Amino acid sequence: MIRHLTAADFRPMPWANGKGVTIELARAEGPTGLLWRLSRASVIENGPFSIFPGIERNLTILTGPGFDLTGEGIALQARPFAPVAFPGDVPVTATGVTAPSDDFNVMTARNLPRPQVQVITTAQTLTPPANTLLAVYAARANSLTLTDEPLPVAPQEPLLAVLLHLPNG
Known part of the structure; x- marks a missing residue:
């Protein structure tokens, strides 16, 4: 998705x-x-x-x-x-x-593992591990992408990538 x-x-x-x-x-x-x-x-x-x-x-x-x-x-x-x-x-x-x-x-x-927040400045494919949701925010474009699938990015600006851990079950 x-x-x-x-x-x-x-x-x-x-x-x-x-x-x-x-x-x-x-x-x-x-x-x-x-x-x-x-x-x-x-x-x-x-x-x-x-x-x-x-x-x-x-x-x-x-x-x-x-x-x-x-x-x-x-x-x-x-x-x-x-x-x-x-x-x-x-x-x-x-x-x-x-x-x-x-x-x-x-x-x-607090009962979930802490999210991992990373600044992305280079082209790469971001692949969320199992049971996580990847959120990628582009500030200048004011857009957010949510995915549980690999996502190729080629940033023209720094992006924020957040791995959100999902509850089990």
Whole structure:
């Protein structure tokens, strides 16, 4: 299965903390709630991130200079095309915001293996292992491809490739 999504398929949603808007690109639900979600958002000022109990997060800056993510036991530098991972249920604040930055977000249920987020800059065929879903996001084109089949890519821009682990059974 290969599925291509564009801006017409995406939907804006308010942040859980009410301080902004995210563009939800795709999501999957399971019997007990969220399995995974891919989204894009803009961080325009210092402030807290929303709290998501039981969720692991991964964030990659797409445009802008980036910012720092700070919280109890967390000190991360979110910089362009350098994925950073952090727990969704620990209060985290964006600090050092000097200009707007757009970011790509991956959220996964904690009971699943953490997703693998990779920046792709060279032509290759991406082959998802069994029981995974490959998501490839092209920021400039604002398009997302979801597949469980091999996918040849020849990027004109950096692509984000995410391996999402699916629940067993």
